[in-house]
Structures are given as C-alpha cells and as structure tokens.
Amino acid sequence: MKFEPVTIKDIGKALGLSTSTVSRALRGSYEISSETKKLVLEYAEKINYRPNPIALSLKERRNHSIGIIVCEIANNFFSQAINGIESIAYNRGYHVIFSQSHESYERESVIVDHLASRSVDGLLVSVSSETKDYTHFKQLYDKGLPIVFFDRIANEINTHKVIADNFKGAYDATEHLIQNGFKRIAHITSAPYLSISEERLEGYKEALRKNNIEFDDKLVQYCHHGGMIYDEVEEALKKIFKLKQKADALFTAGDRITTTCMQALQKLEKKIPDDIAVIGFTNTNLGELFNPPLSVVRQPAFEIGQVATELLISMIESKRPVTEFESKVLQTELIIRDSTAKIKTK
Amino acid sequence: MKFEPVTIKDIGKALGLSTSTVSRALRGSYEISSETKKLVLEYAEKINYRPNPIALSLKERRNHSIGIIVCEIANNFFSQAINGIESIAYNRGYHVIFSQSHESYERESVIVDHLASRSVDGLLVSVSSETKDYTHFKQLYDKGLPIVFFDRIANEINTHKVIADNFKGAYDATEHLIQNGFKRIAHITSAPYLSISEERLEGYKEALRKNNIEFDDKLVQYCHHGGMIYDEVEEALKKIFKLKQKADALFTAGDRITTTCMQALQKLEKKIPDDIAVIGFTNTNLGELFNPPLSVVRQPAFEIGQVATELLISMIESKRPVTEFESKVLQTELIIRDSTAKIKTK
DNA sequence: ATCGTTATCGGGAACGTTTGCGTAAAAATA
DNA sequence: TATTTTTACGCAAACGTTCCCGATAACGAT
Structure with a gap:
C-alpha cells in the first residue's frame, strides 16, 4: 500500500507559483503578498x-525524536x-522511539547502533544487566550523540545521569527491618x-554497619x-x-525481583512476615x-523519566557542546506495611 | 550539540571516487571492480x-517505523x-514510535495527525475511551495509511482488527460467578x-440470560x-x-478498573468474597x-500485539491495495482463585 | 530620463541517497 | 587492425524542503 501525499510542488503547480514562494507563504514570510499567502494557505x-x-x-x-532503551517495558518501574x-517529549515536540534489550548486551549493542545511526536526536538509556562494557555507547557519545542515562547508569561515561537515591532507599529499608527487630537480613539483587x-548493596551494608550487625555474604544472592x-529467583x-x-x-x-520473590515465597509456602519479613x-x-x-521502597519513576528527558532535550538543543553534567538523585519513598511487621515477642 | 556524521560523499572525496561508485560499492553492485569495492568497504x-x-x-x-497509540503505557495489558x-517489529526491521492519548479524544487526534503525516509507515491503535468519532483515522486511512486496530477497535473502519474474545471472556466470568452461587452480579466497566x-457487557448479559437471571441496569456502572x-471508581x-x-x-x-476496584474495596473495608465476590x-x-x-480473565496481550503487528506490516509491505481484512479474535483465559469462592452455605 | 528602493517572486543549490543513462578504456572478437 | 563487447566508473536527476541570490516591476527621488 502506498500513500500519495501532496507536496509543496503540487501546490505550486496548481497555483502557478514556484515552490519557494509556496514554502515562504506557508511559513508566513514577510516577502510574500498577503493575497498570495491567502491563496496558498487556503489551497x-x-x-x-x-x-x-x-x-x-x-x-x-x-x-525531533528521541530513543529509549530499557530492558523491558512490561515492568512497573520502566x-x-x-x-x-x-509526557515531556510530547510537550517539547519530540517523538519517542523505544526498544527493549531484554537484558542482553548483544541486543543492546545492535539497538544502540541501529537507533543511533542518526535516526534519533538523542538517547535515553538504562543499561542491560549483562552490560559491563560501555564502548558501544562511548563511541556514539564521543561523536556527538547526546545520551542521558537513567536508573542503571554507566558511571564511566561523562554525561547527565538521573537516578533514585538507591543507597538511601536501601539503607532506609534495611534500617527499618533492623528497627523492627530483624537481624539476619537476606538481600536478593x-x-x-x-x-x-552496587548502590543498593552499599546502602544495605551501611545500615548493617551502623547497627553493628555483621555483614554475611552468604545472605546476598x-x-x-x-x-x-x-527459577533463578526460586533458587536464590x-x-x-x-x-x-x-x-x-x-x-x-528491583521491581521484578521483588514481585517474583513474592510469587516464589508463596509457592514455597513461606509465611510473611512470620517465616520471613519482606521489603x-x-x-x-x-x-x-x-x-x-507489602512494604516497599518506591522510586519516583515518572519523575526520573521526566528529568532525564528534560536534560536530554537541553543537550540536544544546546548550541555549544555541553561540558557541565548533572547527576540528579531523586528521593525514594519508604512505604511500610504488614510484610515487615515487628517480630512477635513470644 | 551536533553530530558530524560521515557521508557517502566524504568517502568519495577521500578515495577520489564519485558518490555513485561509493554507493554501488557499498551495496555490492556487480558493476564495481572488486578492488574498488574492497577499498570502499574497508574505508x-x-x-x-x-x-x-x-x-x-x-x-x-x-x-521503517510504525506508530502505536494507546491510552497509557503504565498499564499491564498495554x-x-x-x-x-x-518483538515483531524488531525482527522485521521496524522502529516503534509510541504515544499516549491519556483517554483524551482531543489528544488522540493531535497525535494521529502528528504521527501520521508520513513520519510513520503504519499505525497500531487502541482508541481512547472518549473517542466516538473516527474521522481522524478514516481520513488518513482513506489516503492510504495502513492502520490496524487492536483491543479497542473502530468497527466502522474496514481494516484488520485484533481483539481478545471479550464476549466469551465476560460470559465465562459471569457464568463462573453464577455457578458458584452468586445471583446479583454487578458490572463495572x-x-x-x-x-x-459493549462486547463484555453483551457477554455478561448473555450469561445472565442463559441462567435465567434478570438483567438489572442498576447493577451496571x-x-x-x-x-x-x-474517585470515579469508588463512586461507582x-x-x-x-x-x-x-x-x-x-x-x-478492564485492567485498570479491576485493580482500582480492588483498592477501593479495600478502602471501603469490604471483605472478598464474603461481602462481595470479585472477578x-x-x-x-x-x-x-x-x-x-484474585480470580481473573486474562487477555493474551502479548500475542494480540504480535498478531496486530504482523497484520500491519503485511499491509505496509503489500504491493497491491489490501481489500480482504481479518478480524482476529484471540481467546481469553479464566483463572479461578479465592476471590470468587463459593458462597458458604450458612 | 536615470537611479535607488521596495515589494514580490523564481531559480537553484543543498541535505544524503539511489539509480538510469552515458562513456571511456580495456578486452574480446572479427 | 578494426570493430564490437565488456568492464568500471561518473553525471545528474530525484525524493520534499528551505533559503540564499537574483530578477523583475512599480515607484518615487534626483
């Protein structure tokens, strides 16, 4: 099937005008008589x-389009x-093109290349869990393609980054568990x-340290x-x-880890919080x-997306090369519910 | 910031070749000597x-890109x-551009127009809940822009459509409630x-009819x-x-209606299924x-997306105008859990 | 009558490709 | 050696715009 679109030439031909005149009339240029303008506009x-x-x-x-790369879209956070x-892109007149890495480094590389070969003005990325090497980003970035990382960032690339306060979020969650009397706190990540x-693990460790609980790496999966x-989660x-x-x-x-853990715990018939508390x-x-x-640590996902997009568009529209980069850290929210209820004193 | 991309001309200049030669060499044309090809390819x-x-x-x-219009992305189904x-678009070499109508007719119109002004080869759409008039689609469609509807479809436009078997899904759910002894079944849609x-309401009504339960429109919100x-849900x-x-x-x-109802029921302190059973x-x-x-009716969302995309791409790539259209109906899945447990015989 | 202004418009290059056509040199044939 | 064929490449148009330069006419000023 094809589309037979009308062009500026067609208008010119129909009206006996040159394409340049039509173009200018359409843009309302001052050097076109108002009659001609009216004629063109109406036609x-x-x-x-x-x-x-x-x-x-x-x-x-x-x-006027930006690319998004995330691991998967069917995920609450993403x-x-x-x-x-x-929401931001629409208001600023940008289209949004997105694709999923499915946590594959291979696929991520292909997508970045595909997307970035100038079909996109900038990239918003949250790296895949397999990605340890960032040269595929670095190459394009050095060539001048604006990239902003969010959530899962590439620390070694010097650009804007937007994340939640993962350290503090993890610290708060762990601290909350400790306050409620739990001492052997496992961590699945x-x-x-x-x-x-890394950031969440550090927050977890810091909370243990502050409360004089020894870190045990057997508790981390x-x-x-x-x-x-x-299966990977159930195994853990x-x-x-x-x-x-x-x-x-x-x-x-992690969003998916948390929900999958809940399913696995149900299957394993563990009682929450009696057998094990969960946050x-x-x-x-x-x-x-x-x-x-469920007690949760909630990330300001919507805002993270907004801020990242604003930064990216500012990079895209900047006349001079951007040299000052921001690392925005947005606060998480600790929502306490029954899954971390205090241990009953028997 | 800008991107200083290398073009075919640059290669030509550097190698002392014309752009056409470079272009042909790159595509491996037979009329280019293998030395020149090698030279160009390597450079x-x-x-x-x-x-x-x-x-x-x-x-x-x-x-090579297709546009998606849905009401919102942060929704399990979508x-x-x-x-x-x-998944399909990627394999077929298409980019995916998406935007959200947020259930607004106004915004949907703007998006369609924006997207379709030939920056996209075809459209995949699930209409907004405000949309009663389909001329904004019809216009573009008549001009030759391929459109495939999925989930919320525009019946009056003659093109491919992909939906779940909403009638049967609703019928099954209602029938299941009746089988378990419920008689006064409310319906929020x-x-x-x-x-x-409409389709779900019909399925609901049909199940009532088959079981000789009178339909009461006060039960439908x-x-x-x-x-x-x-608030709208709580009010209902x-x-x-x-x-x-x-x-x-x-x-x-509806996905969002179901989860929001659950939240409202919790807030209203209704016991499920004792006060009211829910599916x-x-x-x-x-x-x-x-x-x-929760007992649920699950739609094959992933498959719906796949099938719709395949149909759309077949339309896009068809040489002759497509005149035979399919309306694919995929089966829903009834998952029974405790929220619809049989009424206890007191 | 000549000149500079102003208003209004057209020609054509450019963006980066592909591709039909033309053509020189080299190779093959007579 | 003369002619034809093949090989290997270049020129230029085209896709739909924008925009720099001119160009033309009208008109008042000199």
Whole structure:
C-alpha cells in the first residue's frame, strides 16, 4: 500500500507559483503578498497539505525524536518512567522511539547502533544487566550523540545521569527491618556490576554497619536476569532458606525481583512476615492488596523519566557542546506495611 | 550539540571516487571492480560509516517505523501488548514510535495527525475511551495509511482488527460467578461506546440470560476514564453498595478498573468474597498474591500485539491495495482463585 | 530620463541517497 | 587492425524542503 501525499510542488503547480514562494507563504514570510499567502494557505488547507517531516529532518539534520532503551517495558518501574518520558517529549515536540534489550548486551549493542545511526536526536538509556562494557555507547557519545542515562547508569561515561537515591532507599529499608527487630537480613539483587545493585548493596551494608550487625555474604544472592527468570529467583531463595543461621528478613532490590520473590515465597509456602519479613524495591501500586500488604521502597519513576528527558532535550538543543553534567538523585519513598511487621515477642 | 556524521560523499572525496561508485560499492553492485569495492568497504568500516536513514526514507518514501497509540503505557495489558509489538517489529526491521492519548479524544487526534503525516509507515491503535468519532483515522486511512486496530477497535473502519474474545471472556466470568452461587452480579466497566465495553457487557448479559437471571441496569456502572480516576471508581462502587437489593458479586471489565476496584474495596473495608465476590479482566500477574487471590480473565496481550503487528506490516509491505481484512479474535483465559469462592452455605 | 528602493517572486543549490543513462578504456572478437 | 563487447566508473536527476541570490516591476527621488 502506498500513500500519495501532496507536496509543496503540487501546490505550486496548481497555483502557478514556484515552490519557494509556496514554502515562504506557508511559513508566513514577510516577502510574500498577503493575497498570495491567502491563496496558498487556503489551497493548502483545502487539500490538507502536511509538510513532509522526513524532508525537513534531512534538511535540518534533526529528527525531533528521541530513543529509549530499557530492558523491558512490561515492568512497573520502566513503564512509569516511559510515561514520564513521553509526557515531556510530547510537550517539547519530540517523538519517542523505544526498544527493549531484554537484558542482553548483544541486543543492546545492535539497538544502540541501529537507533543511533542518526535516526534519533538523542538517547535515553538504562543499561542491560549483562552490560559491563560501555564502548558501544562511548563511541556514539564521543561523536556527538547526546545520551542521558537513567536508573542503571554507566558511571564511566561523562554525561547527565538521573537516578533514585538507591543507597538511601536501601539503607532506609534495611534500617527499618533492623528497627523492627530483624537481624539476619537476606538481600536478593540483580547482576552485581549494575550500578543500581552496587548502590543498593552499599546502602544495605551501611545500615548493617551502623547497627553493628555483621555483614554475611552468604545472605546476598544475585539474580543475573533481574528476576525475569522465575527459577533463578526460586533458587536464590532456596539457598537462603538452607542456611544454618536462618534469615529472618529479606530485602529485595528491583521491581521484578521483588514481585517474583513474592510469587516464589508463596509457592514455597513461606509465611510473611512470620517465616520471613519482606521489603523490596518495586513500583507496583498493588502492594497494598497483597497478603500481607507489602512494604516497599518506591522510586519516583515518572519523575526520573521526566528529568532525564528534560536534560536530554537541553543537550540536544544546546548550541555549544555541553561540558557541565548533572547527576540528579531523586528521593525514594519508604512505604511500610504488614510484610515487615515487628517480630512477635513470644 | 551536533553530530558530524560521515557521508557517502566524504568517502568519495577521500578515495577520489564519485558518490555513485561509493554507493554501488557499498551495496555490492556487480558493476564495481572488486578492488574498488574492497577499498570502499574497508574505508567505510574504518571510519565507521552508517547510511543516513533519513535520506533513505526520503528516497524510498518509507520510514521503517510504525506508530502505536494507546491510552497509557503504565498499564499491564498495554505494556504487555507493546512488548509483543516490539518483538515483531524488531525482527522485521521496524522502529516503534509510541504515544499516549491519556483517554483524551482531543489528544488522540493531535497525535494521529502528528504521527501520521508520513513520519510513520503504519499505525497500531487502541482508541481512547472518549473517542466516538473516527474521522481522524478514516481520513488518513482513506489516503492510504495502513492502520490496524487492536483491543479497542473502530468497527466502522474496514481494516484488520485484533481483539481478545471479550464476549466469551465476560460470559465465562459471569457464568463462573453464577455457578458458584452468586445471583446479583454487578458490572463495572469503561465508557459505554468503547467496543470492549459493549462486547463484555453483551457477554455478561448473555450469561445472565442463559441462567435465567434478570438483567438489572442498576447493577451496571460506567467509569468513563477507564479506572484511571480513583474517585470515579469508588463512586461507582458506592452506588452499587447502596442498592436495596444487594449485589453479591462484581465483574469488572478492564485492567485498570479491576485493580482500582480492588483498592477501593479495600478502602471501603469490604471483605472478598464474603461481602462481595470479585472477578475482573486484568493482565497483572500479581493477582495470585492478593488477599484473597484474585480470580481473573486474562487477555493474551502479548500475542494480540504480535498478531496486530504482523497484520500491519503485511499491509505496509503489500504491493497491491489490501481489500480482504481479518478480524482476529484471540481467546481469553479464566483463572479461578479465592476471590470468587463459593458462597458458604450458612 | 536615470537611479535607488521596495515589494514580490523564481531559480537553484543543498541535505544524503539511489539509480538510469552515458562513456571511456580495456578486452574480446572479427 | 578494426570493430564490437565488456568492464568500471561518473553525471545528474530525484525524493520534499528551505533559503540564499537574483530578477523583475512599480515607484518615487534626483
């Protein structure tokens, strides 16, 4: 099927004018007589003329579109973030093109390359859990393609970054568990080299340290696929339950990990919080409906998306090369519910 | 910031060749000597040449991108559907551009126009709940822009459509409630003119009829914003609870409506299923974690996205105008849990 | 009558490709 | 050696715009 679009030439031909005159009339240039303008405008309206954005892009070397790369869209955090991204992009006249890495480094590289070969004015990325090497970003970035990282960032690339306060979020969650009397706190997280994993692990450790609880690395389990593979999560839980010194609480880092853990705990028939208390990073707004209602660390996903987009567009539209970069850190929210209820004094 | 991209001309200049030779060498044309080819290919590789997709689009009058319009992305059903869309689009070499109508007719019109002014080869749309008039789609469609509707469809436009079997899904859910002894079944749904609302309402009515239960329109409440506005949902529930002849069960149509109802029921301190049994259309995979675990009608969202995308791409790539259109209907899945447990015989 | 202004418009290059056509040199044939 | 064919490449148009330069006419000023 094809589209037979009307061009500026057609208008010119129909009206006996040159394309340049038509173009100028359409843009309301002062050097076109008002009669001609009116003529052109009316005719354009009549035949429903729309300028061809591709031709414009070619000329202006701009696309008015930004690319998003995330691991998966069917994820509370990311869909909320993308919502924020779209809200800003739409207002600023940018289209949003997105694709999913599915936590694969290979696929991420392909996408970046594909997207960035100038079909996009800038990139918003949250790296995949497999990504340890950032040269595919670095190359494009050095060539002048604006990139802003959010959530899972590439520390070694010097550009804008937007994250939640993962350290503090993790610290608060862990501290909350400790305050409620839990001492053997397990931690299930994503791939260890991910920025978010590291930051959350540090927050967790710091809370233990502040409360004189010894860190035990047997209590920390990594799910390299970020909770997308159920078995990986169940395995991690089983390892924790097999420990001689039993864990009494669980702090999960990551949206998918948290929800998958809840499913696994249900399958393993563990009672929350009696067998084990649970708190986790997640952006589902369904936590209050759980049995028991789930305590969560909530990230300002929508705002993260918004801020990242604003920074990216400012980079894109900046005349001079940008040299001052910001690392915005947005606060998380600790929502306490029954899944971390105090240990009953028996 | 700008991008100083290397073009085919640069290669030509550097190698003392014409642009046409370079172009042909790059595409491996037979009329270029193998030495020249090798020379060009190696140089292109060295300076990391990427063809400018915009220039290509202008020439081929194709973009290799498809547009998606949904009401919101932060919704289980739509994010799963978009996942399916992206999976197919990626494999077929298409970019995915998406935007949200936020259930606004006004915004939907603007987006369609914006997206469709040839910056996109085809459109995948699920209409907003405010949309009663489809001329904004019809216009573009008649001009030759391929459009495929999914989920919320425009019946009056003759093109491919992909939906879940809403009638049967609703029928099954209602029938299940009846089988479990419920007789006064309330129904909360979206805007009445939405195709999905109508189909689900019909399924609900049919199940009542088959079981000789009289239909009572006081038991049907419409939430025009599809559950996005909490108060609207709470209001609908309150109306239902105010009925003299009490409702004993609730069938909710729509992802957001279902989850928002659950929140409202919790706030109103209704016990499920004792005060009221609940089953609803929703694609959350967290239903089993609810208190009580929620019975649901699940749509094959991912597959719907996939099928719709395949149909759209086949339209885009068809040489001759397409005249035979399909309306694919995919089966829903009834998942029974405790929220619809049989009435206890007191 | 000549000149500089002003208003209004057209020609054509440019953005980066692809591709039909033309053509020189080299190779093959007569 | 003369002619034809093949090989290998360049020129230029085209896709739809914008915009720099001119160009033309009208008109008042000199």
